[in-house]
Amino acid sequence: MVIEKMQTDKISTFQQLCREKGLRVTPQRIEIFRALAASDDHPTAEKLHQRLVESLPTLSLDTVYRTLGTFSALGLINKVETIESQAHFEVSHAHHHHLICERCKKIIDFEWPQLDDTDLPHETQSLGRFDKKSLIVYGICRHCL
Amino acid sequence: MVIEKMQTDKISTFQQLCREKGLRVTPQRIEIFRALAASDDHPTAEKLHQRLVESLPTLSLDTVYRTLGTFSALGLINKVETIESQAHFEVSHAHHHHLICERCKKIIDFEWPQLDDTDLPHETQSLGRFDKKSLIVYGICRHCL
DNA sequence: CACTAAATAAGAATAATTCTTATAAAAGAA
DNA sequence: TTCTTTTATAAGAATTATTCTTATTTAGTG
Missing domain, CATH: 3.30.1490.190 (Ferric-uptake regulator, C-terminal dimerisarion domain)
Incomplete structure (x- = not known):
């Protein structure tokens, strides 16, 4: 399964996955996915953006939102719902x-x-x-x- | 228990409850609570406000938000979390x-x-x-x- | 009825997210 | 590679949901 693959080698199969889904592999997408996969918290879009501007100084918050939305629609990541207003995200892995x-x-x-x-x-x-x-x-x- | 009482006679004990909690009984609070208790869907603040302006034409959306927040803090109602952006509310009853x-x-x-x-x-x-x-x-x- | 603290209305302000548009850059073809 | 097409991006405007500010009103109490 796709999800299983992600667990063992999240980053390296990412490009492959994008192509399968018909998504272009952009540096932004790679970095956003990498950053989320490397997170052990469940960051918000805002937080991810803050972390990423260091490596991608021109990255816009909108791109983070858009990209997370895209990934989420494809099931690569999940939105975690809380009572709070800001949405939290995580890379998909075994159901939990x-x-x-x-x-x-x-x-x-x-x-x-x-x-x-x-x-x-x-x-x-x-x-x-x-x-x-x-x-x-x-x-x-x-x-x- | 308070919650049990609510189930059997939601409206009539409401004023009583407010007083116990030190809340003033205002027409707005009564109507907001009544409207939510009468809802079989799980309305948003906006939706409740739409329903209530018919009986309380001057009711502000802010009051609905504020009142729902107050009730929620006291455990009279619950916020239901969904993936969507708008919060949904319900009157508290047996845990579900x-x-x-x-x-x-x-x-x-x-x-x-x-x-x-x-x-x-x-x-x-x-x-x-x-x-x-x-x-x-x-x-x-x-x-x- | 009068007083005081709390609640409200109205609209401004904020926070989170999405949209618009012009530019840039992937992917595929030549 | 270079060209072309199409998709993605950045920037900032716009929208949506919610909260705050302030002046006014009102519930509860004596």
Whole structure:
């Protein structure tokens, strides 16, 4: 799978992936993807832009937004939803969920295959076809406790 | 519990609740709460305002935002997080999760006590104290199928 | 009824994101 | 390679969602 490949060698297969999807490989796209893949936090577009202007001084914030949107539409990255106004992003990898610290707003990934494999309650079946589970668990992280 | 009371008779106990919390009972607050309690969708602040200007022609959008913020801080209502930019709101009731139709963006409540009662995977315990689970399941609703 | 603190309306301000347009640069063809 | 076509970018304007400022109004209390 594409996603699996990304995990083992995120950057080197990136150009390949773009071509498969019909996307041009631009320095901006490479750097934005690289920066996001190298992030262990879940940066906002703004934050990524701040990090990237050092290596690409002319990079516009709009390009970061546009590029993240493109990647997200193709499933290369995910938007992480929080209560906050700014969207957070991450490179796609094995399906996972998020812990969010209510104090410092840090977002932590965790996997829960047991949840992924559990069927929704029976009564939801009549409501439509819902499958993509996204769990957010709020609390206080270790550092803020 | 307060929340339980709300379910059985949402409006009539509302004034009582405000007083307990030290909030003044204003026509705006009553109407905003009433309108939200009467909603079976999960309206945005903007949408609520549109509905309310008919009965309260001078109501400002700012007041809707401010009031929803106040109610939310007190736990009377919840902000529902979606990928979209606008926040959605609902009156608090028994803890529940959300189905979101990717096509029409409709938000549907469902309960899953089994999930609520399940402990998080063991390895999350070292990361902090996380308890409030909020599950969103994406898919296609019955009408859009 | 009068007082005081809190809430509101109105519109300005801010923050996040998207759009417009002219320029630049990938990818493919010659 | 060079040319051509098409897509992507930068810059800044525009839009959207939300919050702030300030003057005015009003709920709660004595």
